[in-house]
Amino acid sequence: xxxxxxxxxxxxxxxxxxxxxxxxxxxxxxxxxxxxxxxxxxxxxxxxxxxxxxxxxxxxxxxxxxxxxxxxxxxxxxxxxxxxxxxxxxxxxxxxxxxxxxxxxxxxxxxxxxxxxxxxxxxxxxxxxxxxxxxxxxxxxxxxxxxxxxxxxxxxxxxxxxxxxxxxxxxxxxxxxxxxxxxxxxxxxxxxxxxxxxxxxxxxxxxxxxxxxxxxxxxxxxxxxxxxxxxxxxxxxxxxxxxxxxxxxxxxxxxxxxxxxxxxxxxxxxxxxxxxxxxxxxxxxxxxxxxxxxxxxxxxxxxxxxxxxxxxxxxxxxxxxxxxxxxxxxxxxxxxxxxxxxxxxxxxxxxxxxxxxxxxxxxxxxxxxxxxxxxxxxxxxxxxxxxxxxxxxxxxxxxxxxxxxxxxxxxxxxxxxxxxxxxxxxxxxx
Amino acid sequence: xxxxxxxxxxxxxxxxxxxxxxxxxxxxxxxxxxxxxxxxxxxxxxxxxxxxxxxxxxxxxxxxxxxxxxxxxxxxxxxxxxxxxxxxxxxxxxxxxxxxxxxxxxxxxxxxxxxxxxxxxxxxxxxxxxxxxxxxxxxxxxxxxxxxxxxxxxxxxxxxxxxxxxxxxxxxxxxxxxxxxxxxxxxxxxxxxxxxxxxxxxxxxxxxxxxxxxxxxxxxxxxxxxxxxxxxxxxxxxxxxxxxxxxxxxxxxxxxxxxxxxxxxxxxxxxxxxxxxxxxxxxxxxxxxxxxxxxxxxxxxxxxxxxxxxxxxxxxxxxxxxxxxxxxxxxxxxxxxxxxxxxxxxxxxxxxxxxxxxxxxxxxxxxxxxxxxxxxxxxxxxxxxxxxxxxxxxxxxxxxxxxxxxxxxxxxxxxxxxxxxxxxxxxxxx
Numbered sequence: 131x132x133x134x135x136x137x138x139x140x141x142x143x144x145x146x147x148x149x150x151x152x153x154x155x156x157x158x159x160x161x162x163x164x165x166x167x168x169x170x171x172x173x174x175x176x177x178x179x180x181x182x183x184x185x186x187x188x189x190x191x192x193x194x195x196x197x198x199x200x201x202x203x204x205x206x207x208x209x210x211x212x213x214x215x216x217x218x219x220x221x222x223x224x225x226x227x228x229x230x231x232x233x234x235x236x237x238x239x240x241x242x243x244x245x246x247x248x249x250x251x252x253x254x255x256x257x258x259x260x261x262x263x264x265x266x267x268x269x270x271x272x273x274x275x276x277x278x279x280x281x282x283x284x285x286x287x288x289x290x291x292x293x294x295x296x297x298x299x300x301x302x303x304x305x306x307x308x309x310x311x312x313x314x315x316x317x318x319x320x321x322x323x324x325x326x327x328x329x330x331x332x333x334x335x336x337x338x339x340x341x342x343x344x345x346x347x348x349x350x351x352x353x354x355x356x357x358x359x360x361x362x363x364x365x366x367x368x369x370x371x372x373x374x375x376x377x378x379x380x381x382x383x384x385x386x387x388x389x390x391x392x393x394x395x396x397x398x399x400x401x402x403x404x405x406x407x408x409x410x411x412x413x414x415x416x417x418x419x420x421x422x423x424x425x426x427x428x429x430x431x432x433x434x435x436x437x438x439x440x441x442x443x444x445x446x447x448x449x450x451x452x453x454x455x456x457x458x459x460x461x462x463x464x465x466x467x468x469x470x471x472x473x474x475x476x477x478x479x480x481x482x483x484x485x486x487x488x489x490x491x492x493x494x495x496x497x498x499x500x501x502x503x504x505x506x507x508x509x510x511x512x513x514x515x516x517x518x519x520x521x522x523x524x525x526x527x528x529x530x531x532x533x534x535x536x537x538x539x540x541x542x543x544x545x546x547x548x549x550x551x552x553x554x555x556x557x558x559x560x
Numbered sequence: 561x562x563x564x565x566x567x568x569x570x571x572x573x574x575x576x577x578x579x580x581x582x583x584x585x586x587x588x589x590x591x592x593x594x595x596x597x598x599x600x601x602x603x604x605x606x607x608x609x610x611x612x613x614x615x616x617x618x619x620x621x622x623x624x625x626x627x628x629x630x631x632x633x634x635x636x637x638x639x640x641x642x643x644x645x646x647x648x649x650x651x652x653x654x655x656x657x658x659x660x661x662x663x664x665x666x667x668x669x670x671x672x673x674x675x676x677x678x679x680x681x682x683x684x685x686x687x688x689x690x691x692x693x694x695x696x697x698x699x700x701x702x703x704x705x706x707x708x709x710x711x712x713x714x715x716x717x718x719x720x721x722x723x724x725x726x727x728x729x730x731x732x733x734x735x736x737x738x739x740x741x742x743x744x745x746x747x748x749x750x751x752x753x754x755x756x757x758x759x760x761x762x763x764x765x766x767x768x769x770x771x772x773x774x775x776x777x778x779x780x781x782x783x784x785x786x787x788x789x790x791x792x793x794x795x796x797x798x799x800x801x802x803x804x805x806x807x808x809x810x811x812x813x814x815x816x817x818x819x820x821x822x823x824x825x826x827x828x829x830x831x832x833x834x835x836x837x838x839x840x841x842x843x844x845x846x847x848x849x850x851x852x853x854x855x856x857x858x859x860x861x862x863x864x865x866x867x868x869x870x871x872x873x874x875x876x877x878x879x880x881x882x883x884x885x886x887x888x889x890x891x892x893x894x895x896x897x898x899x900x901x902x903x904x905x906x907x908x909x910x911x912x913x914x915x916x917x918x919x920x921x922x923x924x925x926x927x928x929x930x931x932x933x934x935x936x937x938x939x940x941x942x943x944x945x946x947x948x949x950x951x952x953x954x955x956x957x958x959x960x961x962x963x964x965x966x967x968x969x970x971x972x973x974x975x976x977x978x979x980x981x982x983x984x985x986x987x988x989x990x
Contacts, residue, residue: 160907164931237930245952249941256933258963342963363793363964384986391988477590499981500667501594503686511679511984520989521980522675533688533772533977534793535965547963550951551929554941556814558821559950 152340158317159285167234174230176308191300229277257283259342266348269297282545367531370400370483377489378411401516406463434464484516505538582770584747589715597664604660606738621730659707687713689772696778699727712975797961799885800830800913807919808841831946836893864894914946935968
């Protein structure tokens, strides 16, 4: 009987603790919403300084996390995501300064107009409130997500992976030390102090109405759980099944450059291409060079009949390949009966993330850009540009494939809401 | 045993029927998203014609609904909301033509910029998809909501109140006849054909992923149920606890005009003022004239100590009055210790809908506009301007107090999402 009782007590304790965390975040959000830009920028500069000054503490915590991970048999990729060194800490501090230097979205006038009765109406950006960030192994998310939340006037509640809990705590100590030196509330950035999994469930339920939005950062199973269970809005994408369609009027050299970059520049990012579609009218001239290029670059190709005829190294694609996000040096490839078939394929198998057409035909390009229902559609450019930095947003907290509020790269502006300010001179409504 | 079995069968049948409805809406949404403006406008014009041409059918159905409502003892206000006559049908048809004449938001470029590598990026409006509208007695919502959905390129699934089901059906027959004459799919506007309450639950669950957003139109209990149960985004406000704060530097004449209009122009709308806050520094000169004016206009006043001393007709306000939306000729009133106290009162008791300050002091006005966290904040203008038409949106499907996607009046633009179109010349990512 002892074990269940202890669990119940512990859950009650963490529920109370999480409830307080939410209330503190809500109070901090009220202060942050009205904080002048200079005040937020000073805090961000101090955060960068403290991360640099506390480098040794952060590395010590990280080496403990790494030792535990290795002892429990974690793979090399996992250990690499978790590991910090001087260079990575310097990068983290620089990222804080990049966010400091971005324009403050809060208070920006998005639109303004005057009504016939003389009232002027402005639509101005205001923060969202409290952002809950649930992430896995990369500890730099602690600083990155906190900085984006703070600059956009939002309070952050961070729940990192338990495998990096010591590192996250050390980074959070540095951030909090900077806040203590500033005039902003320390509760602007809170780290969930319990490793209990129940804490995640409480966050997904909105933490008694105190969390306004959840941003998951991590693998597909984390995102799937968040999308399934969250009772508050979520900014996320479950997967990036991105396509490159090589049209009949594509230049071969450009198609080769874009396909190679879209697939192979980095295979583990959500904007990496997973499927190559080649117009049947371009197949004779373009298919073999594209497929051979990919194979020679070390990419496994899984193709339909036509693609398999090109090279013996091509494997047969199964139906499920068309809806698989490999995140690896693997691509599915097929020949399609022209533009319309390409669009239909993307509609059926894609994930509404990022898709590209390569063509010299402007009308066909415009039709693709119009009809493909994805957050990002590109003409003659690589899908790997699906990134807030590449869009000029300065930094991003993630990429969203939902249709509400934020879609595509989620930068500072997407972390805001708006309100209407109306200025009159005594107007009453007839 | 028979009754439960029948219920189970019937629920299964309506689940299948609702599932099909959702799939048809999703298919229609795909066509609507790409429909040219002229095609949508022709359909809207035809809808107005059919409503006029089928006036007799609609009135006949309405008189049956009215007879049933009267027989079941419905009150006068309820019957008035339900009742149609020639003038109301003409108004409904005109409203369809108003929406036809509004600018089409779909395809509008919201922002565009060029990256250093020469890629141009555009953020363009696209429809949301499928909108579920759940409404109560007013049958004109059938036409209004359908028109706004269609013009913004969205498919609509309408679930009207069961007390107006014959009228809604007759209006829907008219709309569908117009769609049949057009080149748009008839499933662009579907009316849920079952009166079973389970259908609402299915819609709130997202109808197997086919509904993208729910808009409730009706009383507080409907909105509360929708906000509580919906697993998809909701555009709504639960209540409008709107304040007018009369500052120390308010002109009395202006304050009187705004307070009277804000409270009494129409007491049943969400933008009607429910609480009057008077700055203690203005109380001696302004309080008595304001309170007397309201009482003389037939408004019940529930006040704090200071307000009660003004006039014997003032009743004592209880704590719950400050958070009550009367939607009637009743107002709560209190004296506050200046601007900061007014803002604190609104933060504590308000519903983040619409709040106004009356003052001649620009700095104090700006502070109110900045610090009051409501969808609409006004300076020297009546809260009754909280309306899409008054904002110049042409028409609205409702007012939202959430912070996501839509806030304030929800017009055509708020019924859209966006996507990014990127045009390159062979760019790959370094």
